[in-house]
Each structure stands twice: as C-alpha cells, then as structure tokens.
Amino acid sequence: MLAPHVPRCKTLCYDVTFTSSLPRLATDFPNTAHHLSKLVLKASVANGMTGFLDGTEVTHFPFPVLQDLEIDGWNFVEIYTNAGWWFEELLKTSTNMVHTLAISQYRPMMRGEIQHRFLIDDAFPLLSKFRRLLLDNVDFDCTSDENPFTHNIEPESLELCSLSGPLTAAMLEKFLHVPFLTIVRCPLTDLGAFPACALTLRNIDYPAIAQDLRVLLPDWDGYELRIDNCPGFDDSILDMLGATRVLNTTTGEERLNASMLVNLSIENCHGFSIAALRRMTEARKIFIAGSTSDDLRDLTVLIRNVPTLEAEDRQWFARNFGDASLWRYDMDIWERSRICRANWAWRGVVQRPMFEICF
Template structure:
C-alpha cells in the first residue's frame, strides 16, 4: 500500500484540474455553428426596428425580415452589421453567408474610394430573393470634390442593380450630379411591389439627362410600377421625363398617399423632354395623385397656356417651397390660394412677389432675403401659427400686418432683431382688442380674452425691461409657453 504525503496529493490534484480545464476549455471559435448563427441573428436584430405600420409586403409572413426594417444608422460605422462579423474570420463569414437576411442592406460608395463592384454583387447574390435596401452615396467629406468619375461608378452599380429592382424596398442615391442618378424612365422596369422609398438626391443639375443611352425593350414591355411607394424624392428632370414616358407609372401611384419632393432642376434647351413638360403638366399630374406632403426645390418650363388655367386644388396638406424663382413661387402660391392648407414652409424665396390672399394654418419663413417685403407678404396671409427664422426684413411693419390677422394665435421668431418690443406690444394689444370684440359678439369661446397662446422670441438683440416683462405676462395667454431670449439672457414671459 502506497502512502502519499499531503504535498503529493495537492500536486496531483492541481495537475488533474489543469488537465480537465484544458480539455474542457471553450472559446467563441469553438462554438457550434448553430450557436454562432443564433448569436449573429441576435446581433442582426440589434440593427433592425419593428415596423410601426403594416408593411405592404408583410401579409401573413412571419419572417423577421418582413416584420422589421433596417435602422437609420451611420453607414460608415466599422461595426455596421454584418461588416464587423464578416471581417473577423473566414468561418464567421461562411456562417453569415448562410443567412440571406443578413445581406439585405447594400451600401455602395461612389467617391474616390469606391466600394468594389464584387462586394455589391456578393450582397445581391447572398440576399437571394429577399427585399433589399440599397444605398449609393459618397462619404460626407467628398461632396465638394469634382466627382469626375462619379457618373461611371454610379452606372456600374445601377447595371448590377437593375435585375433586382422588383425586390427593392428602399433605393437611396445621394450624389453630386443629376446625371449620376438612375433614370426612372430608362433604367427601371417591372413592378417594384416592395418599393416604399425611392430617394434620388443630387447636389447639382449638370444639364445632362440621366440613364443609359440606347433602347431598352424590356422597359416598353414591362413598365416600372411602384404600387407601395410611400416616399419619393427625385430630381425634376427624372420626374418630368418619367411622367412623359411612363404613364403607367403615374397610374400605379394613384391608389395610395405618399410624400413627394422634387428638386434640383432647371430645364435645358438642349434636352427636348425638359421643355415638353411644363408647370401646367406638373400641376395636372399632382391633381391625379394623393400627395400628402409636397416639397419643391425646382423649376419647370413655363409656357403661357392657350386656355385659362383651371382652379386646381392640390392634394397635399403640407408644402415646402425652397429657392424658387419669382414666377414659379407666384404660380404655386396662386394654386394654393384656392384652398385652406395646413402648412406652408418657404425658404430662400422672393416672397415679395406674392400680392394676393392665401390661407395656411401654419406658416414658416426661413432665410428670406433682407430685400424682400415680408410685411406685404404677411398682410396677404390668413392663418394661426407663424414661425420666422433668419429673416432680416421681419420688422415693425411685419408685426403691424400681423395685427390685422384675426386668426393669429402663435408666433415664434429666431435670429430676427429688426423689430422692437414696442411693436410686439402693439401687435398683441391690437389682437387682444379684436378677440374682445369677437367674444362680445358671441365668438371665440376658447380664447379667454387673449389672442396669443404662444409667443417666443429667440436671439433678439434687445432684452426686455422689468415693466415689459410684466406687461407681456398680463397680455399673453397664461397657459401658453412663451419666452424672450437674447444671446446672454433667457426670460420667461409667463410666470
């Protein structure tokens, strides 16, 4: 019988425990592929968000790709899914490639360091037949470059994308030149029944038509349709050419509401279709659609009609008008004047050209040139809520004009300082007197004797005196949220 000392026993136990630990040692690289897949799916879901509304494509489908959509994330982030896991090791990449849902967000950079076409093709292949989100863009610091090769890089991506248009759920281009964009009328074909967002953005109209040259018979035989579209952002040339060449596309838009932004277009004399689509044609198209939000940063060819323009009522509730010419702004505002609209946002436009009455519950003026007579424009407006930002010609005369607006209830200004507190007081006094008369006549049961429920002045150069603060507290609706700020002071007008 062998006798072992205590030290021998401890040494043997230590050796045994180390051997067992070595044999049972587990790292993430030794995990079963099924478990790694589950971890990847969990990571994938971290980049997804549940659909807040029923998607056009999710009927009776329990796949998570149909119940969720990609989050709005920084597309440059190195950890963006599946970029991080596929660059770790070959095994992880091979496991990820077995899951088509991981490859449904396709990102192609087209600046001086372009995404390899082989990578774009890999994503298109691995995503099988699932709905995809496609982003074609430049890195943020490259939009001031000349972008000499941008057009060809975009064309290469577009050619890879064309056979997959039917399964695109989102297509987003953000480039420098308008000719780098895909052409709706010459590049897209077939029923894109999944497509909900089509964003074709550019910074410059380079006067060239987008799209490939030559005839594409598949487009004539199978026109582009977007029956599920919810958001359309498109340059004016693309939109006008598509309206002229694909009437079936316009028909496919009629059955549902969507947001429309038309931008960056000046008709070119060298492109016949630019001149064939006029402002009146544009309004005729809008009259057929259910656009709930319309944004315009564009020009259309203006041909005086041979017959009087009918009294169109555009379908949208909200309008954004940015950097329009005098005649175009006037034409659009004349159409809007035919109805009471919910909201109008106007930026960098010659508002002084508008000399007729119009109505909008919300009106925003942003960055209006100091040479424009804002007071005359506001004298034409009938509405309740006004926001004015960076408008040097918003002055005492403008406040006097607002005093005559019996519907006026809310004013917010930011970085406007060419008006005086005295003029604001006079406006409030005039409005309150109007409310008092209406209450005496049996109207305005919700005003409590005060016209304004909200008064916010931000970035004014002159602070209020104690007496002025007291006056405003007694003459602005006490339940409103109101303030007057300068660069170094914040004053609440409501106690």
C-alpha cells in the same frame, strides 16, 4: 452590385453629381422591392442622360409600398413625359398612405442650340394628388392664370424652395387652398395672396420682405404664421398685425388685420423689438375683447432666439398671458402646440392665450 439587396431595403438614397450616375429602372430594379417605402434619386448636374429610364421602355412598377419619392427635376420630366403612368402607379400603392413627392434641381437642357423648357401646367392634375409636394431650385415654366386649376384634391402640404418670384406666384395661383404652406428663399413681391391656413416663411433675406408682408398679410385668413430667419422682419409688420382697417365707411365697421391669426411664431429674427411685440399683442387683445364676433381668438405667441427681454417685459407678458412660461431647452414646441391645439379643437376647449420664449 446593389440590385440583389434592393428587395430587402426600406429606404434607398442615391445622391450623386450627374444624372447619368443614377440607377436604371429596368436594370437595377429588375425585381419587386416589397419593403421599399422611401426612394431618393438626387442629382445636381444634367449631363445629357437622365439615367433612371435610360431610354428603356418601362413596363412594371417595382415599388408596391413606396410612399416618399424624392427625384431630380430632369428625371421627373423624363418619367412624366414618357412614362406618366409610373406616377399613377405610385399613387395606387395604398389609399391610406401619405404620399410625398419632392422635385429638386432642374435647369432647362440644351439640345443643340435649342433650350428645352418644361411647362408644369399639364402636370398639375398629377401633382395635386400628392399629399405632400416640394419643389426645390427648379426652373420650370408655369403660366399665371386668374382662373386657378380646378381639381378635387389638393396637397395637404406644399413647400416651395429657392424658386423665382414669377414661378412662386404662378404656383400659388394654381391652388385655391393649401392647409400647410412653406416658402423658403423665394421672393414674395409677385404674390397676390397666401392660399394657406398655416404659413411658414423661412430664410427669406431680401430687404423688401417687410413691405411685401404689410401688403399680403392684412387680408390673409390663415390661423398660423411662422417666421424663421427672416432678417427683414421688423416692427412695421408687428404694428400692421395689431392694426385694423375700415371695411364700411358708412357704418365705420373695422376688421383686424390677419383677423383669424391665433398662432404666431418668430424664430431667429432680430430686426424687431419687444416693444413692438407688446404693442401688437395688446392692440389685438383690446380689439378682440370689444368685438362681438365669435370667430376671433386671442393670440398664442412663440418666440425663439429673441432680442434681449428685460425684467419689466417679462412681468408684462406674465400679466397678459395667463399661461406664460419660459423654455430654456430646445424642442419643437411648434409641432407640440399644433397637436395640443388640435386636441383642444376636438374637445371643444377654448384656447387660452400663451407666450413662450426659447433661448
């Protein structure tokens, strides 16, 4: 019924319960869809048929301008295993496009009494070619290896959602560097490091997050940290960010924890105090002011849905942050500040410390 209209669509979304209800590539996409840039194939339950390939040999790629593909894990495994060239054709649509691959929902299928699991290691050469990669609630196997996978291209943005601790850790060990890393509802205990310049932690509600971050963040060299709806984020993490550690016991050389951090965003977290935030910002300012390093920068802080801010706190932040401002409407200041900071970097303008509060 939809097949005649597909060639005129720009976005096509299928969100069904069973994988067998998804469209068939051979029969539902018989013609080339010249305008389709986003295709969503979502299913939450595998009922023995993956649907998209339908056991048919695929010989053509009907989406010449496709940029964004969201697909369930069962169909991803089926296409990768039996028609891997299909993804390669997707990546060839245009070298100037930002290709996004989102894989959501996967549990190993039972065939008789045998559980067939998928080892994602072999797919890394393919996955690393996508500019944006998202894995959500998938139970893939991934070997943990001290030697990361070596490749010339890595995702610009990697988002891991609702994965197990071992899978999260193994995935991050495969990448030497990811500019933008987002972790949502994943435990951090098994992680060895954050291989990212900009890190977002969202909806992580297990009690040990404070202990894990106190271990992971001191050596982190990223410049942006965003914490969103993490109830376990508390004063101990802020005190750690304001502390130093000794690098050389002979010379007494010290290094600021998370020393490259220049942008901190805390949203929807109520486990910390304004007093701890003040201690952290003041300690970092004092250390940076007395440092001879040209790499250290003052901190920009964004707080949204904060604990009660007293008048004395407002005055303190106004004195210590030259561009202090209060925001009373909701907007994505994080994206705006990222764009502004990029413009400053290109123009060679020194970033001034800033404190923003959103109610």
